Amino acid sequence: MTIKEIENEIVEEFAVFTDWMDKYEYIIELGKGVPVIDEKEKTDANLIKGCQSRVWLSCRVEDGKLYFAADSDAIITKGIISLLIRVYNGQAPADILANELEFIGKIGLQENLSPTRANGLVSMIKQIKIYAMAYNS
Amino acid sequence: MYSMKTVEDIRGLFPALQQSVYGKPLVYLDNSATSQKPQCVIDLVDGMHKGANANVHRAMHKLSDDATALYEGAREKVRQFINAPGRENIIFTSGTTASINLVASSFCRKFVGEGDVVLVSGDSHHSNIVPWQLACGAAGASVKAIPVLESGELDMEAYKELLQGSRVKIVAVEHISNVMGIVNPVKEMIALAHAQGIPVLVDGAQGIVHARVDVQDMDCDFYAFSGHKIYAATGSGVLYGRRELLEAMPPYMGGGDMVDTVTFEKTTYAPLPLKYEAGTPNFIAQASLAPALEFAQSLREGEIASVVEEQERSIIEYLKVALQEIEGCRIYGLPQRGDMEPGMPGSKIPVFSFNIEGCFPSDLAQLLDKMGIAVRTGMMCCEPLMARFGVTSMVRASFLPYNTLQEAEYFIASLKRAARMLR
Numbered sequence: 351m352t353i354k355e356i357e358n359e360i361v362e363e364f365a366v367f368t369d370w371m372d373k374y375e376y377i378i379e380l381g382k383g384v385p386v387i388d389e390k391e392k393t394d395a396n397l398i399k400g401c402q403s404r405v406w407l408s409c410r411v412e413d414g415k416l417y418f419a420a421d422s423d424a425i426i427t428k429g430i431i432s433l434l435i436r437v438y439n440g441q442a443p444a445d446i447l448a449n450e451l452e453f454i455g456k457i458g459l460q461e462n463l464s465p466t467r468a469n470g471l472v473s474m475i476k477q478i479k480i481y482a483m484a485y486n487s
Numbered sequence: 488m489y490s491m492k493t494v495e496d497i498r499g500l501f502p503a504l505q506q507s508v509y510g511k512p513l514v515y516l517d518n519s520a521t522s523q524k525p526q527c528v529i530d531l532v533d534g535m536h537k538g539a540n541a542n543v544h545r546a547m548h549k550l551s552d553d554a555t556a557l558y559e560g561a562r563e564k565v566r567q568f569i570n571a572p573g574r575e576n577i578i579f580t581s582g583t584t585a586s587i588n589l590v591a592s593s594f595c596r597k598f599v600g601e602g603d604v605v606l607v608s609g610d611s612h613h614s615n616i617v618p619w620q621l622a623c624g625a626a627g628a629s630v631k632a633i634p635v636l637e638s639g640e641l642d643m644e645a646y647k648e649l650l651q652g653s654r655v656k657i658v659a660v661e662h663i664s665n666v667m668g669i670v671n672p673v674k675e676m677i678a679l680a681h682a683q684g685i686p687v688l689v690d691g692a693q694g695i696v697h698a699r700v701d702v703q704d705m706d707c708d709f710y711a712f713s714g715h716k717i718y719a720a721t722g723s724g725v726l727y728g729r730r731e732l733l734e735a736m737p738p739y740m741g742g743g744d745m746v747d748t749v750t751f752e753k754t755t756y757a758p759l760p761l762k763y764e765a766g767t768p769n770f771i772a773q774a775s776l777a778p779a780l781e782f783a784q785s786l787r788e789g790e791i792a793s794v795v796e797e798q799e800r801s802i803i804e805y806l807k808v809a810l811q812e813i814e815g816c817r818i819y820g821l822p823q824r825g826d827m828e829p830g831m832p833g834s835k836i837p838v839f840s841f842n843i844e845g846c847f848p849s850d851l852a853q854l855l856d857k858m859g860i861a862v863r864t865g866m867m868c869c870e871p872l873m874a875r876f877g878v879t880s881m882v883r884a885s886f887l888p889y890n891t892l893q894e895a896e897y898f899i900a901s902l903k904r905a906a907r908m909l910r
Contacts, residue, residue: 370509370857378908402849402865424847425909
């Protein structure tokens with residue numbers, strides 16, 4: 351699937367939630383899911399520091415496609431991370447660079463990308479793009 | 488001037504408290520960060536922009552006279568509110584941070600040298616640490632901290648030792664911790680420092696709101712606070728200073744309004760308080776201190792005062808019990824003696840910082856937000872205090888007289904729901 355197709359799929363999934371708490375319940379469930387990064391990869395080099403919560407992100411390349419692993423100490427952040435990884439995993443660097451992330455706004459979580467939240471998510475998306483740029487040659 | 492009989496009457500004066508967020512009535516519990524504004528302050532700011540907007544102290548025209556009268560009127564109101572001896576003791580600044588930076592810079596340039604020590608309280612906000620580090624760096628001096636006990640109170644024995652024999656040139660102490668809401672024994676600490684000839688700055692950012700401040704009785708040398716935490720417009724702030732020190736220290740910033748005569752060779756400075764007020768001040772915000780402090784004063788007088796005190800006491804007692812009943816909840820800062828009157832040294836004001844095992848603070852705050860509740864999370868500008876308790880983040884709920892016991896109860900019910908979702 352293309353990045354856009356996966357984004358649309360997530361937007362459709364979230365359309366069923368009419369109540370904020372249900373939506374967050376679902377994100378928390380995603381956050382509680384399988385660990386998305388190996389403990390040994392939670393190094394300082396992979397750490398994105400925010401005032402509110404920390405995010406770890408690593409990237410590997412296989413057959414010209416990028417695969418990400420990430421974690422956070424905040425579970426809601428972790429839930430959103432799992433959505434981001436679902437969108438970008440297995441995509442080509444050029445496609446990741448060309449993508450303008452829309453689903454987070456469409457499912458009503460835009461505030462999580464506000465720099466004042468200092469939860470590391472904005473820096474994480476920037477870091478994903480930097481990886482894509484590095485491998486896009 | 489106000490006919491307030493109940494907490495609901497107080498709430499009615501705050502337009503911001505009437506709104507809903509995410510379809511829920513707003514429960515604003517981030518008051519230690521900033522207060523909401525009563526109608527009288529909103530009217531002053533609005534009215535001054537419409538009718539008396541002119542630069543103060545400068546011009547021979549009606550609007551400037553009116554603006555200056557409001558600005559200087561606010562200074563007099565501040566003087567009365569903290570019982571300062573005169574208007575020359577009241578410097579207007581942009582807030583607590585600016586007030587402390589002013590003292591750190593000007594005091595240290597004059598009185599602090601190589602090898603000297605500035606002593607700060609271990610519960611200090613970053614704005615009572617970093618300005619001193621900057622000034623000490625320039626002087627070759629160092630900053631030392633008074634340790635914090637497990638209860639959140641300052642270690643007075645350690646404080647006495649730190650004062651002895653070392654080269655402490657000034658002590659800078661929190662009146663009330665912005666994280667733990669504990670009232671420090673500042674009067675006693677000042678007497679101990681003065682016995683060694685050491686002046687004391689009190690960071691009153693929270694103290695001005697929750698304690699009755701009399702700078703002459705306290706005998707502090709400097710008292711710094713912001714207007715925005717005590718109902719005034721953002722950008723207003725005060726530095727109270729002892730006259731001899733304000734006279735002896737060099738100016739902080741240079742510019743217009745702070746000078747007597749200027750030539751390219753030499754400048755002489757304006758008398759106090761203008762010596763420390765370079766440039767166009769935020770005169771409208773400063774003027775709003777007058778209605779704001781009048782309002783704060785009215786809550787401390789007559790019938791409504793006992794309503795406010797009773798409400799505050801019941802919120803404190805309720806939260807102490809209700810929070811500790813939540814499994815895995817730890818409150819940071821519970822004074823050893825639980826029976827002190829709120830506002831007195833060793834007492835706790837309605838500011839509660841805590842963590843719940845298995846729940847990350849920002850997750851709790853995000854869920855509470857969706858239930859209409861505004862709380863603060865993070866380090867709260869107190870990284871050393873966070874380290875003292877071995878955490879990187881806390882949740883803080885802080886109350887003002889416009890908050891009701893019902894809000895505290897709704898907060899606890901919502902917190903339990905959020906914790907259930909996260910664990």
